[in-house]
Amino acid sequence: MWKDFKEFAMKGNIIDLAVAVVIGGAFGKIVTSLVENIIMPLVGVLTGGIDLTKSFVYGSGEAQIQLGVFLQSILDFLIIAFAIFMALRIMTKLTRKKEEAVVEEPTPELDAKEELLKEIRDLLKQEKA
Structure with a gap:
């Protein structure tokens, strides 16, 4: 049982959630x-x-x-909900x-056969012209 609990507690999501709760409380x-x-x-x-x-206190004595x-x-x-919404936004x-800047289209690398085929194609185009 201890092993199962330890595996559960050490998952990344649980730790992230705990950090989020602490930071959220402080915020x-x-x-x-x-x-x-x-x-x-x-x-x-x-x-x-x-x-x-x-203001707006109704009742008398201790019962108010x-x-x-x-x-x-x-x-x-x-106000707290709006502030958290703005921070998350x-x-x-x-x-x-950051994700858009990192994501780039990788140029496909051609192997030797494909390179030769491209050269042959280009030579055939030149002969026709």
Whole structure:
């Protein structure tokens, strides 16, 4: 059983997935910080000081429905999703350009027989002309 697990864990796809999850989590924290510390304060200034996390609170005492925090989370998600989409789009374009630059039509190499046949063909064309 340990051998099977080790083979499964060491496959390239699993390791790539693990790296992607870690990098995605770190990228998510960066974008969340961008939203909370830069974008939302600007939105608050533009809307006259509205802070969604403190607005739209319903209920009393400990039993409160914080609709503003929920709306903030939705906005965070949309901005994070858009940022990841843009990053992936840029990375895809860069990899496509690299792939297009690398892919070239290889010129077929002629062996000795084919070379002789080409010469004979060319000589026959010259005799007819």
